[in-house]
Amino acid sequence: MKADFIINGRRESLEFDSRATLLEVLRNSGHREVKSGCENGECGVCTVLLDGIPVNSCMVLAASVIGREVTTIRGLTEDDDTGLSPVQEAFAEAGGIQCGFCTPAKVLVTYSLLSRNPQPSDEDIMNALDGNICRCTGYVKILDSVKLAAEKLKASGKESRKERGK
Amino acid sequence: MNKSTDPEIHIERGELSWRYPQKLSEVPELLSEGYIPHGGGTTLVKTPLVKSKVKRGRGFFDLSRLKELKAFSLSGGTCTIGAGLTYAEVVTNISTFDINHILVKALSRAASNALRNRITIGGSIATFPVWSDLAGPLIALNSRLKLLDSSGKESTCGIEEYFKDRSIGRNKLILYAEVPASASVSYYYREVRTRFDYPLFTVSILPSGTGGMAKAAGGAEATGIAKAAGSVGATAATSGPVGSESTGDSAGSYIVVVTGTRGKYRKLQVASSASNLPKQPDETEKTGLQFPDRQGMSGEYLEHVARVQIRRGLEMLEKAAGQGRSK
Numbered sequence: 001m002k003a004d005f006i007i008n009g010r011r012e013s014l015e016f017d018s019r020a021t022l023l024e025v026l027r028n029s030g031h032r033e034v035k036s037g038c039e040n041g042e043c044g045v046c047t048v049l050l051d052g053i054p055v056n057s058c059m060v061l062a063a064s065v066i067g068r069e070v071t072t073i074r075g076l077t078e079d080d081d082t083g084l085s086p087v088q089e090a091f092a093e094a095g096g097i098q099c100g101f102c103t104p105a106k107v108l109v110t111y112s113l114l115s116r117n118p119q120p121s122d123e124d125i126m127n128a129l130d131g132n133i134c135r136c137t138g139y140v141k142i143l144d145s146v147k148l149a150a151e152k153l154k155a156s157g158k159e160s161r162k163e164r165g166k
Numbered sequence: 167m168n169k170s171t172d173p174e175i176h177i178e179r180g181e182l183s184w185r186y187p188q189k190l191s192e193v194p195e196l197l198s199e200g201y202i203p204h205g206g207g208t209t210l211v212k213t214p215l216v217k218s219k220v221k222r223g224r225g226f227f228d229l230s231r232l233k234e235l236k237a238f239s240l241s242g243g244t245c246t247i248g249a250g251l252t253y254a255e256v257v258t259n260i261s262t263f264d265i266n267h268i269l270v271k272a273l274s275r276a277a278s279n280a281l282r283n284r285i286t287i288g289g290s291i292a293t294f295p296v297w298s299d300l301a302g303p304l305i306a307l308n309s310r311l312k313l314l315d316s317s318g319k320e321s322t323c324g325i326e327e328y329f330k331d332r333s334i335g336r337n338k339l340i341l342y343a344e345v346p347a348s349a350s351v352s353y354y355y356r357e358v359r360t361r362f363d364y365p366l367f368t369v370s371i372l373p374s375g376t377g378g379m380a381k382a383a384g385g386a387e388a389t390g391i392a393k394a395a396g397s398v399g400a401t402a403a404t405s406g407p408v409g410s411e412s413t414g415d416s417a418g419s420y421i422v423v424v425t426g427t428r429g430k431y432r433k434l435q436v437a438s439s440a441s442n443l444p445k446q447p448d449e450t451e452k453t454g455l456q457f458p459d460r461q462g463m464s465g466e467y468l469e470h471v472a473r474v475q476i477r478r479g480l481e482m483l484e485k486a487a488g489q490g491r492s493k
Binding site (some may be wrong): 044047050055064083127131 | 181182183184204207208210211212216226228230234254274277278280281283284298361362
């Protein structure tokens with residue numbers, strides 16, 4: 001089948017099997033920044049934002065979200081001269097990254113969380129990231145990264161765009 | 167190209183068909199043609215129809231454009247929850263008036279953040295997976311369902327009725343579920359190894375009167391609560407596939423629903439004292455609280471943990487009730 005999606009703010013017309021998942025469609029159309037892991041909704045590495053809300057792209061049939069806005073990690077930086085969003089900077093500075101495979105998903109979930117809740121508690125952060133597994137960092141640094149991201153966004157007055165967060 | 171209500175979507179011959187109804191009035195025809203409703207799709211995405219490219223039925227019809235299924239309302243002590251609402255949306259809606267409602271407790275912990283944003287109430291009821299965090303609370307609440315069939319006729323049924331007789335839901339679309347708005351005096355437990363695991367079993371406990379909305383509508387009477395002959399602890403019980411009869415009096419007691427048991431779930435009516443629960447494994451048979459063996463965990467072990475959690479929940483609720491009385 002053939003249909004339009006809005007990916008990172010740009011309309012893309014894509015051809016795909018009507019049984020394909022959003023993960024398959026994104027990766028087959030060049031969005032390799034979306035990682036493929038368990039393909040079973042358990043690891044969270046394939047997370048993208050669908051109309052600003054985190055979803056496991058491996059658990060979403062692409063045909064069910066045609067015309068909707070999909071944000072991948074690239075969507076956070078494309079209009080930013082520095083190349084990194086404040087959330088990404090925070091993850092790098094606080095050591096919330098080791099191998100980096102799960103990082104795009106975690107950054108997107110953090111971005112979505114801070115859009116709705118600029119000052120999350122530890123519990124809010126753990127709830128938001130409860131489906132994103134990291135096998136390197138042990139999560140403490142990730143918690144630190146989210147808190148640092150909140151501070152950075154507050155300091156810069158550059159809160160995540162409301163229209164993407166919900 | 168297959169027929170589609172959206173001119174921008176092109177579906178080739180031989181592909182799994184997708185239809186995108188804009189109005190509820192389009193649904194009966196799709197049901198009669200054999201299309202399968204698609205809400206969040208988290209169960210359907212793993213079905214043979216999708217994974218093995220097996221051609222069964224006509225395809226899917228997407229529910230996301232049907233506003234009626236996204237409705238949430240609160241009236242006369244009853245919440246009406248649109249079947250297309252996700253777990254996250256239900257938690258957000260109910261939290262505005264009762265942050266301790268049993269559905270908030272259960273659904274805010276279910277699966278993971280990303281999955282809670284996709285799993286819908288209707289899909290979860292229709293499939294009733296063994297790991298469901300929704301089924302236990304809905305049974306304990308004596309929830310009522312509104313269904314739409316392929317002739318356009320609407321009907322209602324109790325949640326247990328729906329779970330026990332799968333033919334009731336065949337070729338029908340769940341429109342909404344009704345639950346009592348007040349259910350904050352409650353206990354919910356999910357047995358998991360890690361936070362984001364699917365539960366091996368769940369325990370939902372509510373004071374007997376909580377499901378009054380459904381009882382008044384015939385829910386409890388319709389589904390029944392069986393007398394356990396010579397019962398040691400639980401005063402009465404009913405389970406998934408087995409029919410049963412009502413005990414009538416439920417004053418001063420609790421409804422305990424355990425999902426994940428043999429036969430999928432077990433509903434018990436327990437007298438107010440937690441000491442009434444069966445203490446020995448051989449007594450458990452009388453309540454039917456038996457579990458299948460799981461990987462790395464025997465049924466006997468799960469049964470023990472479930473009994474501990476039921477006792478803990480009852481003690482907690484008794485304590486809370488005692489504090490309420492002393493004020």
